Amino acid sequence: MRRRQFLTGLGAASLAGCSASVSLQTGSRPYWADFPPVLSRMDRVTRTVVGLRPYRPQGYRLDWETLGDKTVVHSYGHGGCGVTMSWGTAVVAADYASEAGHEDVAVLGCGVQGLTAALTLARRGHNVTIYAAELPPYTTSNIAGVLWMPTTYFDRRVATPEFLAWDRELIRKAWLGFIPYVNRPGYGVYWADHHSLGMQQRRDWTEGLPGGDDIYPELTRTTEVNLFGYAYQQRFKAMIIDPDYYLDAILQDAQLAGARIVQREFADLSEVMALPEQTIVNCTGLGAGALFGDEDIFPVRGQLTHLLPQEEINYSYVAPTENGVLYMFPRKTGIVLGGTSDYREWDRTPDPAEITRMVEGHAELAGRLRI
Numbered sequence: 001m002r003r004r005q006f007l008t009g010l011g012a013a014s015l016a017g018c019s020a021s022v023s024l025q026t027g028s029r030p031y032w033a034d035f036p037p038v039l040s041r042m043d044r045v046t047r048t049v050v051g052l053r054p055y056r057p058q059g060y061r062l063d064w065e066t067l068g069d070k071t072v073v074h075s076y077g078h079g080g081c082g083v084t085m086s087w088g089t090a091v092v093a094a095d096y097a098s099e100a101g102h103e104d105v106a107v108l109g110c111g112v113q114g115l116t117a118a119l120t121l122a123r124r125g126h127n128v129t130i131y132a133a134e135l136p137p138y139t140t141s142n143i144a145g146v147l148w149m150p151t152t153y154f155d156r157r158v159a160t161p162e163f164l165a166w167d168r169e170l171i172r173k174a175w176l177g178f179i180p181y182v183n184r185p186g187y188g189v190y191w192a193d194h195h196s197l198g199m200q201q202r203r204d205w206t207e208g209l210p211g212g213d214d215i216y217p218e219l220t221r222t223t224e225v226n227l228f229g230y231a232y233q234q235r236f237k238a239m240i241i242d243p244d245y246y247l248d249a250i251l252q253d254a255q256l257a258g259a260r261i262v263q264r265e266f267a268d269l270s271e272v273m274a275l276p277e278q279t280i281v282n283c284t285g286l287g288a289g290a291l292f293g294d295e296d297i298f299p300v301r302g303q304l305t306h307l308l309p310q311e312e313i314n315y316s317y318v319a320p321t322e323n324g325v326l327y328m329f330p331r332k333t334g335i336v337l338g339g340t341s342d343y344r345e346w347d348r349t350p351d352p353a354e355i356t357r358m359v360e361g362h363a364e365l366a367g368r369l370r371i
């Protein structure tokens, strides 16, 4: 099919009803013409996983309080960006814990927040014990995508200006914290050529991306020659993190630095208060709701379908479609397809209709690469 015919078809069929305007410079070959298509087919599906993002409309909780004779530091409720924010929020949590002045520290939770806090504290010389019901590879952090991108973790109508200002600082800190891990053997962190696509102009198009445009290398904003023919595109280098590799690696780092791990579930706060440590860092994610009586936190269910790996793919995208959002992150171990966010949904059973939507939706997008 010739390029112009393809684009006519695209405008008429795939983007019908939206205000997308598509144009290509005559005679120029789009940079994406050589992108290998994702082979999105049911017979290439290796697994489908469901996780519950720990969401708080006002944003994550990052503070400390005195409970009885203990200092309890909280770092939980990171919604869809707990991995992204880990080197920001968990390090602040570790700072609060150090300031409490005790050598022995209990860290509750062995997801990305708990592990990052534990590693930071152990490297500072604290005696750290991680207590957690679930360890990698069975935490929510293992299920995550992961694109390093600070989005979907608060409701702009509810978050305070103070939270937003502080969050901006922490985003930058978190970004810097991840940089040393890129391409480091065994950590599963890589750069990808990321595309944030839109049918309409998004707020971050004019206001800048979260944390500031300068932390998105090679950022371009274009309204022409965009991937899949979208009207708006922000393209930049973004970190893709394979959490199965990454969590194992930082867990090992934490252990090498001296952290101990105790697998146990706390039924209620009284069991936490019975711990021998006087300083406690609470990184229990969604579990914090029941354990610490936080009624603001709730799950945002997400389902991901993994395909066989395609080593030749090093681009990624988030694309709104008429049938909902679709995103694709390439890991060395497989291609991750995602795009669901079900608010206040606790059911972790994979939805077959959603698998079909993803596999067919990504196949349709891949088909648009043919010019």
Ligand SMILES: Cc1cc2nc3c(=O)[nH]c(=O)nc-3n(C[C@H](O)[C@H](O)[C@H](O)COP(=O)(O)OP(=O)(O)OC[C@H]3O[C@@H](n4cnc5c(N)ncnc54)[C@H](O)[C@@H]3O)c2cc1C
Residues within 6 Å of the ligand: 050, 051, 052, 053, 054, 075, 076, 077, 078, 079, 080, 081, 082, 083, 084, 085, 108, 109, 110, 111, 112, 113, 114, 131, 132, 133, 134, 135, 139, 140, 141, 142, 143, 144, 145, 146, 147, 148, 149, 264, 265, 266, 267, 283, 284, 285, 286, 287, 288, 291, 301, 302, 303, 304, 338
């Ligand atoms: C489908 C999906 C896609 C995602 N994609 C991304 C992404 O692209 N980028 C990104 O940054 N983030 C992403 N996330 C979000 C990310 O997974 C979470 O924000 C992050 O995992 C939260 O980390 P955490 O350490 O706070 O919680 P968890 O990983 O849930 O860890 C909580 C720990 O606390 C323990 N715990 C809880 N309650 C108790 C208790 N009562 N007693 C003892 N232990 C307890 C648990 O066992 C576990 O060890 C995604 C999430 C999902 C579901």
